[in-house]
Amino acid sequence: MRDTLSPLGLLLDVDGPIASPVTRTIATPSIITDLISLAGANVPIAFITGRSSTFIREQVVAPLCEAGLPESMRMYGVCEKGAVWFPITAAGMGRIIVDDSVALPAVAVDLLRDLVADRFSDTMFFDETKQAMVSVEQRTDADHGAYQAAAAEFNEAAFAVMVELGLGIRFGDRVVPDAAGAVGFRIDPTIISTDIESVTLDKDRGAERALAFFSESGSLPRVWRSVGDSRSDYLMADHLHAAGYDVSHVDVRPSDGILERPYPVIVEGTLIHDAAGAEFLRSWVDRLGLPRNG
Structure with a gap:
């Protein structure tokens, strides 16, 4: 070889x-x-x-x-x-x-999982196979337009969760640093999913x-x-x-x-x-x- x-x-x-x-x-x-x-x-x-x-x-x-x-x-x-x-x-x-150094804190993972279960399970699912980031994805039986509308609402709610936890987060043009002034995570939507991940990835x-x-x-x-x-x-x-x-x-x-x-x-x-x-x-x-x- x-x-x-x-x-x-x-x-x-x-x-x-x-x-x-x-x-x-x-x-x-x-x-x-x-x-x-x-x-x-x-x-x-x-x-x-x-x-x-x-x-x-x-x-x-x-x-x-x-x-x-x-x-x-x-x-x-x-x-x-x-x-x-x-x-x-x-x-x-x-x-x-x-x-593991780039993984979301367990408390954030748990809250985001609960967010999907409580409000968005009809259009998306929480990807339990992810090991470092959090991802939600459109259900294959969900209408894409309905998913897009739900995803926009989920992204806003997820941003609020991260801010409430004091985790530095970026979503589009909006940036809320953590207490030390750092922004360690971002919300990254795609056509069928949203990833919440370390900015280093x-x-x-x-x-x-x-x-x-x-x-x-x-x-x-x-x-x-x-x-x-x-x-x-x-x-x-x-x-x-x-x-x-x-x-x-x-x-x-x-x-x-x-x-x-x-x-x-x-x-x-x-x-x-x-x-x-x-x-x-x-x-x-x-x-x-x-x-x-x-």
Whole structure:
């Protein structure tokens, strides 16, 4: 492995480009087979996500292992935007490490869990699999418009909880420091969820951790692609660009607004979400002359 040149490196968000934001599963079979083909070609692949390690194990790693990951490859997972990480092998996920230093206090977790149960359980659920951040997510049986309305109300209530606890919190343009003047946490809404997390967590932190892991098993490729569906996913490419790599970012939800960056930003025509992610992966399987397995 150490002597084999890697033609490409991939940093992949999960919700959107890999897993369908509707089904929350890998709904496009070619994504599985193409990831396996690329991994077999010594392409370092990191899943950098706000999702929990449990979600990645069940919805990403399990189907990859079932389809047959190669014995020799470079694959890694960074969950909760950098708070949780682990290697991935043909046998599944390796040892999971959690950075407890960035976790929300238990009292905040309990109050936010109760908030969901008491007022918002008809449209969202509290993600009990998170180990460092708090996340609530739209129920799959809930109307999206109803969820969006409820999420706006939840976000305000969660902000009030954090302020009442004296925890420094940022939400949009509003900032309330703690007693020492510090702001340690933020509220980060997405289209199907809200994360309440340490301000130190983000996709650039995940990218940094993934590169450090891959460098332990050999030289890093010069060419990288990051793929995501939110504006924060550009931070993966920002980190790669700052480190001097040849990078482009693939935006699979450009309707939110394509950011101006000093590196190329790619869209897959009119395709979005996992359809765009599937097309991107397939294009690299073809470009590298790899066999099509699906």
